[in-house]
Amino acid sequence: MSTASFTRRHRKRKLKSEINVVPYIDVMLVLLIIFMVTAPLLNLGVDIDLPKSNxxxxxxxxxxxxxxxxxxxxxxxxxxxxxxxxxxxxGLAAKVSAFVKNNPDVAVFVAGDRTASYDTVYQAMVLLQTAGVEKVGLMSNSAD
Incomplete structure (x- = not known):
């Protein structure tokens, strides 16, 4: 009887050829939560001092x-x-559009006052783009 019970137990305990992925899923969920919490912290603003141009x-x-x-x-x-x-x-868009149609190779520059808001300078560049200007340069004072 002892050999019969041994073979019966041996038949019940077969080796598994599958990988247990439950621990991997737990680790993945913990990492997902960590990244979700830390991602908004990475988008903080940084103070910069733009260099002068030579x-x-x-x-x-x-x-x-x-x-x-x-x-x-x-x-x-x-x-x-x-x-x-x-x-x-x-008027800016109309005049620049008419001039650029006749002279497509003319350079166009935007000179923004230092105290002007970034949005105002950006809107000027958008107006020039809608007027048909492909490339717009920004002007600056020399570092000297």
Whole structure:
């Protein structure tokens, strides 16, 4: 009888060829919670001090179009052979669009006042993009 009970027990205990993934799932869930908690903390703002530019000016064949954004958010347009003139957003887009259609290779620069808000300068760049200008440069003073 002892051999019969031994074979019966041996038949019940077969080796498993499967991997137990429950501990891996637990570890994955803990890591997911840790990353979900720490991810918002990684997007904190950082104070930066932008460097001054020692870049040399670009030689142009034509005089560039310069859009000046003043501290109050107004626009001033300076184009070739035309004196500086204050314009509103619609006038800026219309005049630059007409000029760029005739002179597609003309350079366009935005000169933003230091105290002007970033949004105002950005909106000027958006207006120029809608006017058909593909590349817009930003002007700065020299470091000297």
């Amino acid at each position: 870049a040399k000016s670009i030689a142009q064949k034509q005089e560039p179009i310069v859009v000046v954004v003043d501290a109050a958010g107004g626009y001033t347009l300076k184009m070739q052979d035309i004196p500086q003139q204050k314009v509103d957003a619609a």
